[in-house]
C-alpha cells in the first residue's frame with residue numbers, strides 16, 4: 001500500500017479506510033484553543049462535554065479500523081475554565097480517556113511528555129504548565145506496545161516554519177513509534193494530521209540500514225495543511241472525502257462518590273496527603289465533601305492530594321470536585337525513577353477569600369547567580385525599574401555606597417528623572433523570605449505570635465489568651481527583623497533609605513562631613529544611553545516586606561475606628577481620584593488591596609495615630625532581577641523531579657504555611 005492523504009472530515013475519512021491500522025498517533029485540536037477556520041472543525045464545541053462526546057464517537061470509529069493488536073497514541077492538552085475568581089483545570093485528557101474506556105478501549109499507559117522549553121508562565125497562584133500527557137490505548141491485552149518502559153519523556157518543543165503552532169516535535173513521534181513493534185507493510189494513521197509530522201517520521205523508518213515498508217494514512221480537512229503535508233511528506237495521493245452526518249452525544253459525567261472516608265485534618269491552612277493506593281485516594285477525596293473537613297480548614301486553605309499507584313478513575317474523579325465547591329488548580333506530575341504519579345493542587349472555590357500561595361519560597365533561583373562573583377560585576381549604570389507607584393519610573397544606579405560580604409551592593413544611589421534616591425538592595429544569595437520576616441507580638445504578654453490576623457478565626461494570643469486584632473490596644477506590636485538594621489543605622493545619618501536626594505539638597509550637604517558628600521562628583525547629566533546593560537540584569541523597586549493583605553486591612557480598620565472615622569470620611573479627606581480605591585484598603589476578602597507606598601504616606605497623615613505599620617508599608621528595597629539567556633520562566637512548573645517523599649511534602653507545605661510559622665519552622 002502507498003501512503004495517502006484523506007482530505008475531509010475525520011469521521012467520514014475514517015470510514016473510508018479499509019486496511020487494518022497497526023498504529024494511530026494523533027493530537028486532535030484542543031478544546032477552545034484555536035480556530036482552524038473551517039466548518040465542522042473539532043475543538044469549537046460549546047462545552048467540554050460536547051468536545052469529549054464528539055471525540056469519543058470519532059475514536060470509536062477509529063477503534064473499528066485498528067488491528068486487534070494495534071495501538072493508539074493520543075496526545076491531548078488540558079484547559080482551564082475561567083470562573084469569577086479562580087479557573088478550574090478541566091482534566092480533559094483523563095475525562096476523555098475515561099469515556100473512551102467505557103466504550104471499549106483499554107488504557108495501556110499514560111506517557112508524560114515534559115517540555116523543558118515550555119513558554120514562561122506569569123501565573124502567581126499555581127504552577128505553570130510544562131507537560132502534556134500521551135494516552136496509550138489498545139483494543140486487546142495482547143498488543144504491539146512494549147510494556148515496562150519508563151513513562152516520562154523529556155522532549156523540547158520544536159521550532160517550525162509553519163504558522164500552525166501545535167506541531168508535534170518529530171522526536172515525540174519517534175519516541176512513540178519506538179514503543180511499538182512494527183513490521184513490513186504495517187500502516188500508521190494520524191486522523192488529525194496537521195502538518196503531517198507522523199508521516200514524515202514514519203517515512204524515515206523506511207530508509208536506513210534495515211528499511212521497513214511502512215505506509216501512512218493522513219486525515220486532514222484544512223486545505224492549507226493538506227498542501228503542507230503533500231510537500232513535507234511527499235505524499236502524492238490525495239483523496240477527497242465528502243462529509244457525513246454521524247451521531248455523538250455530550251459526555252455524561254459521574255458525581256464524586258459520597259460515603260465513608262479517610263479524613264485528613266492536620267493543618268487548617270492546608271494539607272499535603274500522598275496516598276499509596278487508588279482506593280485510599282478516592283476515600284480521601286470523598287472525605288473532602290464532609291462538613292467536618294470543610295469546617296476544620298480555613299476558607300483559604302490549599303490542598304495537595306497525590307496518589308502513588310494511580311488509576312484512570314483517580315484522574316477522572318478529581319475533576320468532579322468542583323461539584324463540591326472546590327477548584328482544581330494543577331495536576332502536578334511528580335517523577336520518581338523515570339515513572340510518575342499525580343499530585344493535585346486544589347482550593348475552595350470561594351468568592352470570599354483568595355488562597356495564599358507563597359510562590360517565592362519555592363521559586364528556583366537561576367543557576368547563573370550561584371556562580372557569579374559579585375565583586376567582579378559592575379553595577380553602575382544598571383537599570384532600576386519602579387512599578388510600585390502610580391506611574392512607572394525608570395532610573396539607573398549611579399553609586400554603590402556599601403556592599404554585602406559576598407560583594408553584592410547593599411546601599412545604592414539611584415538617579416531618577418530629575419532627582420536621586422538612596423536605596424537598599426536585597427542580597428540575591430540570601431533567603432528571599434526575609435521579605436516576610438516581620439515579628440508580631442502580643443501587646444499584653446509580648447509573646448511571639450505564630451499567625452497573622454485570621455478573618456475566619458478566633459485570633460487569641462496563644463500564651464495569655466488575649467483577644468487580639470479587635471481594638472486599638474489589642475493590635476499586635478510589629479517588630480522588624482535584621483535586614484532593617486541597615487536602614488536604622490542609616491537613620492542616624494543624614495538620609496533615610498528611599499528618601500529623595502534632591503540635587504540641591506546634596507549640594508547643601510556637601511559642606512558637612514556626611515558620608516554622602518562625595519556624591520556631587522557623580523556626573524548627574526550622564527545620558528540614559530550611557531547606562532549599562534549587563535546580561536539583561538536590572539533592579540526592581542518593591543515593598544521591603546511581603547505582608548499579608550487581610551492583616552494590613554485589619555490594622556487600618558482598627559486605626560481608622562480608633563480615630564472615629566468611617567471609610568467615607570477617609571474618602572472625603574482624599575483627592576477625588578481615590579473614590580474607588582479607598583474601600584479596597586479596608587477589605588479583608590479577595591477584593592482587598594494594600595495601599596501603595598505613596599498612598600500610605602497620605603493615609604498616615606489622615607489617620608494620624610502612631611503605629612509603625614505605616615513605616616513598614618512605606619519601606620521599599622531593590623530586588624535584583626536577572627533575565628536568563630534562555631528566556632526560561634522562573635516560575636516553577638507542574639513537573640517535579642523527586643527522590644524523597646518527605647522532601648516533596650516539605651516542598652509543597654511551603655506554599656501554604658503562614659509566614660510567621662514558616663520562619664519559626666526553619667529557625
Ligand SMILES: C[S@@+](CC[C@H](N)C(=O)[O-])C[C@H]1O[C@@H](n2cnc3c(N)ncnc32)[C@H](O)[C@@H]1O
Nearest residue numbers: 009010041042166167168192194195197221222
Ligand atoms: C493539533 S492539529 C494536529 C497537528 C499535528 N500533530 C502536527 O504535527 O502538525 C489538529 C488538526 O486537526 C484538523 N481538524 C480539525 N477538525 C477536523 C475535522 N473535523 N476533520 C479533519 N481534520 C480536522 C485541523 O485542521 C488541524 O490541522
